[in-house]
Amino acid sequence: MRALLQREACGGELGEKRGCRSQGAGRGRAQRGRCAASPRPALRSPGVKSSRAAALSCSRACSCCLAPWMLPRPSLSLLPRFCSFLPIATMSSKTSTFHLQQPLNYRAGARIQPVDGSHNEEVYEPATGRVMGKFLFSGEKEVDLAVQSAKAAFKIWSQKSGMERSRVLLEAARIIRERREEIATMETINNGKSIFEARVDVDISWQCLEYYAGLAGAIAGQHVQLPGGSFAYTRREALGVCVGIGAWNYPFQIACWKSAPALACGNAMIYKPSPLTPISVVLLAEIFTQAGVPNGLFNVVQGGAATGQFLCQHRDVAKVSFTGSVPTGIKIMEMSAKGIKPVTLELGGKSPLIIFSDSVLENAVNGALMANFLTQGEVCCNGTRVFVQREILEAFTEEVVKRTQKIKIGDPLLEDTRMGALISRSHLERVLGFISQAKEQGAKVLCGGELYVPDDLKLKNGYYMRPCVLGDCRDDMTCVKEEIFGPVMSILPFDTEEEVLERANNTTFGLAGGVFTRDIQRAHRVVAALQAGMCFINNYNISPVELPFGGYKMSGFGRENGRAAMEYYSQLKTVCVEMGDVESVF
Numbered sequence: 001m002r003a004l005l006q007r008e009a010c011g012g013e014l015g016e017k018r019g020c021r022s023q024g025a026g027r028g029r030a031q032r033g034r035c036a037a038s039p040r041p042a043l044r045s046p047g048v049k050s051s052r053a054a055a056l057s058c059s060r061a062c063s064c065c066l067a068p069w070m071l072p073r074p075s076l077s078l079l080p081r082f083c084s085f086l087p088i089a090t091m092s093s094k095t096s097t098f099h100l101q102q103p104l105n106y107r108a109g110a111r112i113q114p115v116d117g118s119h120n121e122e123v124y125e126p127a128t129g130r131v132m133g134k135f136l137f138s139g140e141k142e143v144d145l146a147v148q149s150a151k152a153a154f155k156i157w158s159q160k161s162g163m164e165r166s167r168v169l170l171e172a173a174r175i176i177r178e179r180r181e182e183i184a185t186m187e188t189i190n191n192g193k194s195i196f197e198a199r200v201d202v203d204i205s206w207q208c209l210e211y212y213a214g215l216a217g218a219i220a221g222q223h224v225q226l227p228g229g230s231f232a233y234t235r236r237e238a239l240g241v242c243v244g245i246g247a248w249n250y251p252f253q254i255a256c257w258k259s260a261p262a263l264a265c266g267n268a269m270i271y272k273p274s275p276l277t278p279i280s281v282v283l284l285a286e287i288f289t290q291a292g293v294p295n296g297l298f299n300v301v302q303g304g305a306a307t308g309q310f311l312c313q314h315r316d317v318a319k320v321s322f323t324g325s326v327p328t329g330i331k332i333m334e335m336s337a338k339g340i341k342p343v344t345l346e347l348g349g350k351s352p353l354i355i356f357s358d359s360v361l362e363n364a365v366n367g368a369l370m371a372n373f374l375t376q377g378e379v380c381c382n383g384t385r386v387f388v389q390r391e392i393l394e395a396f397t398e399e400v401v402k403r404t405q406k407i408k409i410g411d412p413l414l415e416d417t418r419m420g421a422l423i424s425r426s427h428l429e430r431v432l433g434f435i436s437q438a439k440e441q442g443a444k445v446l447c448g449g450e451l452y453v454p455d456d457l458k459l460k461n462g463y464y465m466r467p468c469v470l471g472d473c474r475d476d477m478t479c480v481k482e483e484i485f486g487p488v489m490s491i492l493p494f495d496t497e498e499e500v501l502e503r504a505n506n507t508t509f510g511l512a513g514g515v516f517t518r519d520i521q522r523a524h525r526v527v528a529a530l531q532a533g534m535c536f537i538n539n540y541n542i543s544p545v546e547l548p549f550g551g552y553k554m555s556g557f558g559r560e561n562g563r564a565a566m567e568y569y570s571q572l573k574t575v576c577v578e579m580g581d582v583e584s585v586f
């Protein structure tokens with residue numbers, strides 16, 4: 001985990017080669033007008049003149065240089081004054097103090113109230129159960145205006161060269177890095193995940209933009225020689241107005257995973273976040289505008305299923321990329337089928353994690369924790385079916401339970417919290433319901449699985465539970481077959497490789513899978529046999545943006561991240577050129 005986070009925060013070896021670390025460590029804050037890792041001087045917010053502000057701005061830009069736990073904590077109460085587009089709301093670093101003030105739709109380069117809508121919906125702070133404000137679910141007219149605005153911007157953007165688009169995306173990445181703490185704080189407040197994890201999400205987000213900025217300039221066609229001097233060439237062209245529909249578990253990151261390749265390929269995007277987490281994506285929209293995308297190129301439309309349907313059914317929408325549940329994915333595909341629109345579906349999972357007896361036990365335990373408890377277990381690719389070879393079942397179980405009991409639960413904005421609140425009261429009850437059912441079906445709760453009420457009075461209505469490890473599990477139990485989307489690990493003993501592969505693949509899902517073993521041949525043999533789109537050997541749930549991510553079977557199709565995603569946001573045109581005369585057969 002540490003190594004992973006350090007890599008995320010530093011940009012790996014590159015950061016060190018550029019000398020970021022020595023610059024950050026060796027010079028005073030006020031002198032640091034420029035980060036060596038940053039391609040340009042830190043951008044000053046309009047109206048901010050003082051050298052102190054510049055220093056603060058730089059110290060945040062330099063956050064890429066040090067691992068998160070080594071960073072001085074910026075004074076968050078100062079952030080609104082230094083952020084050009086705030087306040088979207090009353091910003092604060094403290095739980096229970098945030099109030100939503102600004103509209104959450106974003107169209108033609110500005111936050112707006114939708115022109116029509118079905119009803120107002122409340123936004124909750126999961127850490128406290130408090131309502132932070134309300135927003136309107138957009139109607140059909142608003143959706144249409146967003147599409148028209150995106151169409152106009154597409155005309156401008158799609159004519160730009162890849163290098164021109166690249167520069168804008170790099171600038172957006174730089175601003176995200178600069179505003180890392182503010183975005184992570186917002187994500188934590190609205191989602192309930194720990195600030196520690198939210199910072200990693202923001203790092204993966206700007207890395208995603210940087211990665212696709214790199215690929216934008218490399219988009220190219222092919223030249224094909226034909227007889228008689230004739231030839232053909234191919235053009236990789238944008239699709240048009242793409243729709244992104246996201247889930248609530250990684251609100252900012254999912255929006256970046258969709259918009260970065262979409263924009264790199266020359267498309268416009270209309271994004272609809274989950275109504276449970278409507279806030280942080282508006283920051284992304286503002287950042288794109290600030291970075292220089294044409295007004296209307298990235299619009300945000302808020303709402304639920306009905307708003308999503310208006311978007312999917314709109315005749316001027318060229319593609320839909322969806323992250324969410326299987327039942328909704330099916331509906332999206334049906335709607336898109338009517339307009340012959342390509343879709344990318346990132347759906348749920350019930351992924352296997354296979355631990356052989358020759359594994360390094362400490363790594364296997366760490367891997368199982370990473371595979372189950374990030375973001376309160378609300379992760380689609382989690383390895384929730386933990387198959388453990390019988391010889392080490394006892395030792396593994398004892399250690400994993402001990403480590404799970406030590407996970408610090410509580411106020412997600414505190415530095416040492418590692419598990420925050422689940423997304424909503426109803427989701428918490430659903431997860432606890434799975435645990436009751438597991439007990440009825442014969443599973444044994446080895447730890448956790450009950451409500452957690454923090455001592456801090458302001459958190460007493462938050463949606464907390466203790467992470468749970470279930471033993472005595474069988475493959476036919478509901479907790480082993482269905483996606484729980486909460487902090488619940490099921491341990492299943494196995495004896496042979498052949499047997500475990502059969503059982504691991506016996507699911508309708510196919511998003512991810514992992515194997516821990518010291519036997520190199522077995523490791524590769526096992527992942528080759530796993531029916532899953534994203535496989536890990538001796539690790540789990542790391543997310544380098546260079547790697548394609550997506551599912552097999554009912555976990556969906558299409559890929560996000562990696563070079564592969566470029567294929568899903570572009571189309572190929574072949575141009576055949578005749579250099580001679582036309583020979584007609586008629």
Ligand SMILES: NC(=O)C1=CN([C@@H]2O[C@H](COP(=O)(O)OP(=O)(O)OC[C@H]3O[C@@H](n4cnc5c(N)ncnc54)[C@H](O)[C@@H]3O)[C@@H](O)[C@H]2O)C=CC1
Pocket residue numbers: 245246247248249272273274275303304305306307308309312323324325326327328329331332345346347348349379380381483485511
């Ligand atoms: N594979 C992946 O990358 C991920 C998959 N998930 C899956 O998502 C689920 C949790 O997320 P939820 O937000 O509850 O899923 P959901 O499927 O209920 O909603 C996802 C999004 O779709 C929208 N939506 C709902 N009905 C729609 C319709 N008829 N037409 C168009 N849009 C519609 C929602 O408003 C939301 O923005 C998990 O169960 C998990 O399986 C979540 C995160 C990542």
Ligand SMILES: C[N+](C)(C)CCCC(=O)O
Pocket residue numbers: 249250254374378379380381541542543
């Ligand atoms: C970032 N990661 C790999 C932990 C999860 C990404 C997929 C999701 O949105 O659930």
